[in-house]
Amino acid sequence: MGQTSAYLHILTLLGCLLILYLCLLSIAPSHFRHREGELCFASYYGDHMVLQRSPERAVLWGYGPEGEQVTVYLSGPIKQESSPVTVTKGIWRVTLNPVEAGGPYNVTVALQNTSATLTDVLFGDVWLCGGQSNMYFKTSEIFNASEELALADKYPHVRTFMVALRMSDTELTDLKGVALPWSVTESSGLAEFSAVCWLFGRYMYDNLKYPIGLVESCWGGTPVEAWSSSSALQKCGLKGTQRSKTANSVLWNAMIHPLLNMTLKGAIWYQGEQNVYYHQDKYNCSFPAMIDDWREAFHLGSGGQTALDFPFGFVQLSTYIKGSTDDGFPNIRWHQTADRGFVPNSRLQRTFMAVAMDLPDETSPYGTIHPRDKQDVAYRLTLGARAVAYNDTDVAFLGPFPKQILSTPMHVNITYDQIVSVTPSEDIFEICCSQSQAQCGPQSVWIPAPIKHWGPTTIQIAAHVCPPSTAVAAVRYAWKDWPCDFKACPVYSANAVLPAPPFIIIKR
Structure with missing residues (x-):
């Protein structure tokens, strides 16, 4: 019974190893999966894939028998046939003519007596x-x-x-x-x-x-x-x-x-x-x-x-x-x-x-x-x-960003590049008070500057917090790991969809 049990245990182990091998084989790339000289596509081509539409041209490549001539065929709403290409160092490569968006297509690479086909390609x-x-x-x-x-x-x-x-x-x-x-x-x-x-x-x-x-x-x-x-x-x-x-x-x-x-x-x-x-x-x-x-x-x-x-x-x-x-x-x-x-x-x-x-x-x-x-x-x-990417000129995609910052002894006026939606905040804006801009860096003392007033494109923050004999040398916004609660930062685009990004601006 002991020998039989050991034998069954070995068979079970071998069976598990075989299943593991088959699973790995099923997801392995084609340069592992294919046998040398076998005609096939490279690893990331497959049924149901999407190839780049016109005006660009999709590139196809894979493996085949050295020196053989292969041809790629496209069948579907339109048909294409490539010129024969030679397999060099075990690899073939074809660039299709431009194809408009749509499908489905079959893409076939063929030798005289063998072929490989991708189906349902878009x-x-x-x-x-x-x-x-x-x-x-x-x-x-x-x-x-x-x-x-x-x-x-x-x-x-x-x-x-x-x-x-x-x-x-x-x-x-x-x-x-x-x-x-x-x-x-x-x-x-x-x-x-x-x-x-x-x-x-x-x-x-x-x-x-x-x-x-x-x-x-x-x-x-x-x-x-x-x-x-x-x-x-x-x-x-x-x-x-x-x-x-x-x-x-x-x-x-x-x-x-x-x-x-x-x-x-x-x-x-x-x-x-x-x-x-x-x-x-x-x-x-x-x-x-x-x-x-x-x-x-x-x-x-x-x-x-x-x-x-x-x-x-x-x-x-x-x-x-x-x-x-x-x-x-x-x-x-x-x-x-x-x-x-x-x-x-x-x-x-x-x-x-x-x-x-x-x-x-x-x-x-x-x-x-x-x-x-x-x-x-x-x-x-x-x-x-x-x-x-698509040159849609009617879509707003940038949050507000300062285009001008002017300061007085009492206030800093920030003018944005677009209309802003503003809610009050005591500490999301900070100023660096210094006699020299060079002294305003990550290790500097930054003082919270409350929002005092705002208009369609401007925000005014307090500057009187600077000590005597210093001035506002730099301004920063949302310069924190966690600057606000969910969708609750103080400055957004006019429609309150796009948040203003953080900034640090050293006055010159």
Whole structure:
């Protein structure tokens, strides 16, 4: 009986290992899945996917027998046939002619005696969603999650794909793993998908009325350095670190570089919390450098099909610790704009930003650093995308920002670039009193300056709090980790939809 029991135990163990192997095989990328010489598509192509619509041209690539000639066929509302291409170093690559939004299509790559086909392929706009845990935050975890998941069936033309969490010390040609393959979104699959990414795609579909492809590639607790190439980091004087998911370039290598052949419409990004504690002072260089580098790399990787200045949207950090006096979060918010306070600007062109500091979640079961209101975040990103990516001149996407600051011994008058909606506050504005502007920095004494009066485009704050023989040398707004309660900051756009972003302005 003992030998029989041991034998059955071994068989059971082998069976479990076989099941595990098959499961891993089912999500493994094609460069693991395919046998050498086998004709197939690369890892992130699949049934139900979205390819970039015209005027850009979608890029297709995969694996095949060395030296063979392959042809790609498109069948559906229109038909295409590529010129034969030669498999070189085991890889074939074809750039389709432009295809208008719509579908469905079948995409077939064929040799003389064999072929591989993708079915139910749509053409639309493809957006890449990157960052750390607030982008990774699941749709099943947001406010009103059950209602959101129930809507999934009404959006069969918003398709999702999720890159598996992997690292690499070298730049990979293809993905190491796929967490969620391309799918017609349903509640079960959407539950694990990025909430910000999904909501952004759904809102964009409501506006555009054609297919949207969403590619999620993000990992919680990761700094911008992990998502940046070595060449981008060198521009900011950043050196290598130990091997972990926070190490320089390890996620760029494994989770971004393999996607470079993909033709994209644009990208959205939610990250920065980790850099509060890691190279905080470099973020005003490292974040813009990463954007520049991604743009150039995707442009080259797609053979010029992804725009060299493709639109890039990001979420300005929300909140973490109520009552904190640490400047880490406000510093990163400022650095996210390349120290300008707003985007787009001369350093960050064709970018857009969702301000989120007025969306705290004090009772979030996932920690206050993970607010559950991702609907407002995604909606604000959508406004920026409509204006920047789609040139919609009728959409307001920027909160109020100062265009002039004048001071007297008693008051500071702030003139904004648009009509403002104002509620009183005693402490969200602060002034630095000094005889020298050079003395106004993060370690300076900042004195709360109450709002005294306001008009359609102006706010007047108190300046008499400055000691004798000093004057107002600098003004800042919302320079706190947790500057206000939910949607209760003092300054918004005229319709009270868009919050004024934080700023720090040194008078010259």
